[in-house]
Amino acid sequence: MSIDVANIAKLSDGGSSEPQIQGRLDVCRKWGIPEGSKVLEIGCGQGDCTLVIAYVVGDQGHVTAIDPAPLDYGAPMTLGEAQDRLKQCHIGDRITFHQSNLEAFLASSASESLYDYAVFAHSIWYLPSAGVLQEMLAALQGRTKHLLIAEYSLNIRGDMAALPHMLAAISQAEFNSRDDALDRNDNIQTIMSPQTITQLASQTGWTLQNEEIVDSPEKKEDGKWEVSRVLSKAYRARSGSSGDAARQAFANDLIFAVEESMRALEPSQVPRTLPTWIGSWV
Amino acid sequence: MSIDVANIAKLSDGGSSEPQIQGRLDVCRKWGIPEGSKVLEIGCGQGDCTLVIAYVVGDQGHVTAIDPAPLDYGAPMTLGEAQDRLKQCHIGDRITFHQSNLEAFLASSASESLYDYAVFAHSIWYLPSAGVLQEMLAALQGRTKHLLIAEYSLNIRGDMAALPHMLAAISQAEFNSRDDALDRNDNIQTIMSPQTITQLASQTGWTLQNEEIVDSPEKKEDGKWEVSRVLSKAYRARSGSSGDAARQAFANDLIFAVEESMRALEPSQVPRTLPTWIGSWV
Numbered sequence: 255m256s257i258d259v260a261n262i263a264k265l266s267d268g269g270s271s272e273p274q275i276q277g278r279l280d281v282c283r284k285w286g287i288p289e290g291s292k293v294l295e296i297g298c299g300q301g302d303c304t305l306v307i308a309y310v311v312g313d314q315g316h317v318t319a320i321d322p323a324p325l326d327y328g329a330p331m332t333l334g335e336a337q338d339r340l341k342q343c344h345i346g347d348r349i350t351f352h353q354s355n356l357e358a359f360l361a362s363s364a365s366e367s368l369y370d371y372a373v374f375a376h377s378i379w380y381l382p383s384a385g386v387l388q389e390m391l392a393a394l395q396g397r398t399k400h401l402l403i404a405e406y407s408l409n410i411r412g413d414m415a416a417l418p419h420m421l422a423a424i425s426q427a428e429f430n431s432r433d434d435a436l437d438r439n440d441n442i443q444t445i446m447s448p449q450t451i452t453q454l455a456s457q458t459g460w461t462l463q464n465e466e467i468v469d470s471p472e473k474k475e476d477g478k479w480e481v482s483r484v485l486s487k488a489y490r491a492r493s494g495s496s497g498d499a500a501r502q503a504f505a506n507d508l509i510f511a512v513e514e515s516m517r518a519l520e521p522s523q524v525p526r527t528l529p530t531w532i533g534s535w536v
Numbered sequence: 537m538s539i540d541v542a543n544i545a546k547l548s549d550g551g552s553s554e555p556q557i558q559g560r561l562d563v564c565r566k567w568g569i570p571e572g573s574k575v576l577e578i579g580c581g582q583g584d585c586t587l588v589i590a591y592v593v594g595d596q597g598h599v600t601a602i603d604p605a606p607l608d609y610g611a612p613m614t615l616g617e618a619q620d621r622l623k624q625c626h627i628g629d630r631i632t633f634h635q636s637n638l639e640a641f642l643a644s645s646a647s648e649s650l651y652d653y654a655v656f657a658h659s660i661w662y663l664p665s666a667g668v669l670q671e672m673l674a675a676l677q678g679r680t681k682h683l684l685i686a687e688y689s690l691n692i693r694g695d696m697a698a699l700p701h702m703l704a705a706i707s708q709a710e711f712n713s714r715d716d717a718l719d720r721n722d723n724i725q726t727i728m729s730p731q732t733i734t735q736l737a738s739q740t741g742w743t744l745q746n747e748e749i750v751d752s753p754e755k756k757e758d759g760k761w762e763v764s765r766v767l768s769k770a771y772r773a774r775s776g777s778s779g780d781a782a783r784q785a786f787a788n789d790l791i792f793a794v795e796e797s798m799r800a801l802e803p804s805q806v807p808r809t810l811p812t813w814i815g816s817w818v
Contacts, residue, residue, distance in 0.1 A: 383781055383782050384781070407796070408793040409796040409799070410696075410699070410797075410800070414692075414694050417699075427789070428710070428786065430782070431780075431785070431786040432782075432783075444785060445786065445793075446785065446789060447796075449792045449795075450788060450789060498713075499665055499667055500712070500714075500726070501713045503665060503713070503728065504709050504710065507709070507727045507732060508706070510690070510729035510732065511691075511706075511727075514689070514691040514729075515691070518692070518694055
């Protein structure tokens with residue numbers, strides 16, 4: 255564990271695991287966010303990445319972190335509890351949380367007129383559609399100097415242990431692409447690809463400066479979490495609610511494919527978290 | 537190349553490639569269809585497997601091969617042309633082709649009252665739905681001593697080169713699971729899993745005797761064909777016709793995932809064909 259991860263883990267006080275912190279820090283380092291930056295983080299959730307950004311920007315920097323989810327959302331800790339806890343740590347004053355969607359926030363007096371960086375850190379697959387992302391990217395024009403995005407890639411790069419996470423993502427996205435089926439408890443609503451995101455950014459006037467793929471730390475738990483969700487009894491029951499037989503069969507067979515991909519691993523092996531694609535735009 | 541493959545290739549006279557013949561023969565050998573058997577093959581298409589079965593059952597055996605598709609279906613050779621050609625070879629009299637669906641055929645005077653084996657050789661993913669398979673399996677009760685099924689499995693068993701075929705199958709099945717989107721030119725209409733098929737067989741009174749997974753011959757072309765189809769301009773254009781934005785985005789991102797999985801291969805590498813799951817029931 256690096257000194258930075260140890261320091262952030264201490265600040266987080268058990269709120270995030272070390273592999274989670276390591277993964278966020280790897281991404282922030284690649285982005286090269288300099289000390290003193292004013293950052294707007296969109297879709298911060300419980301604040302895993304918020305804390306890492308706050309650490310990286312240093313004493314003179316600040317991160318404004320927004321999320322529209324209700325503060326009583328989430329378990330075992332709610333969003334509000336997790337955010338309050340981060341505010342208590344000794345760099346908590348570098349962070350401001352707002353319960354808001356992007357459009358309302360930018361129109362409010364709480365927003366700066368211009369940020370150095372706007373950040374989407376694993377929040378895009380949680381959006382309901384590409385159209386929503388497109389509107390957000392358009393709204394950010396003129397409000398930030400740089401746009402930074404990190405999202406999982408469906409490219410497993412030869413690592414069979416990441417296949418279950420990939421198929422679990424496809425399964426959740428299939429469910430949430432149904433007209434009336436949106437389940438906000440899924441971490442994955444869409445599987446927008448790097449190509450789709452790049453296209454939307456270009457359409458809204460952003461110029462790509464850099465992109466690359468970063469492997470996830472070996473023990474980052476997201477792959478395991480998403481696979482457990484798809485293989486749970488509750489998920490099967492919920493997924494089985496489609497009235498359309500053809501679509502239902504397709505959904506069932508995706509769940510079976512996740513099962514098969516798990517069988518291909520060693521019994522002691524846990525599913526690997528997908529690599530993260532990162533990009534920066536001006 | 538084994539003597540058997542060489543012999544069958546000579547009979548096929550260029551109609552099927554050697555890896556195709558090898559793949560069919562591997563499956564027939566695993567099923568252990570004995571000489572002298574009377575076989576009913578369901579969904580024979582151009583007759584690739586029909587010829588192999590005719591070879592395996594010998595002089596005293598016979599294969600009745602049915603397919604409901606119009607005889608002018610298929611390119612560059614139509615179904616009718618391909619079947620006529622097989623009838624001309626020196627074991628052609630071991631084969632009878634009927635343009636018919638299963639229910640109509642079993643009710644007709646052309647059908648035996650009892651076959652030794654009823655065979656689905658890679659014809660199940662071509663069915664429009666699990667419900668249709670269920671009716672077929674029920675209709676076969678009392679009309680065959682054994683039921684034999686071979687279909688691709690979504691289990692790539694650690695072979696990254698098979699991932700593009702797997703994702704191309706998921707993409708085609710996604711398209712064809714849409715209400716009004718069925719395209720009979722896709723080789724893949726559904727991705728019914730071994731679990732789904734086993735369940736349907738059990739529900740219709742069949743008892744599983746044996747199942748196993750057989751790797752495809754290295755050069756069997758199906759993986760390459762299905763990937764080329766999904767990455768073609770025509771497929772993208774057709775796939776883009778969904779009126780539903782969320783579903784459309786999901787479909788696009790599946791195509792991107794196929795592209796990504798191809799990029800992970802060596803430039804000279806062709807996609808590997810998925811393994812085949814085979815089962816036998818009484």
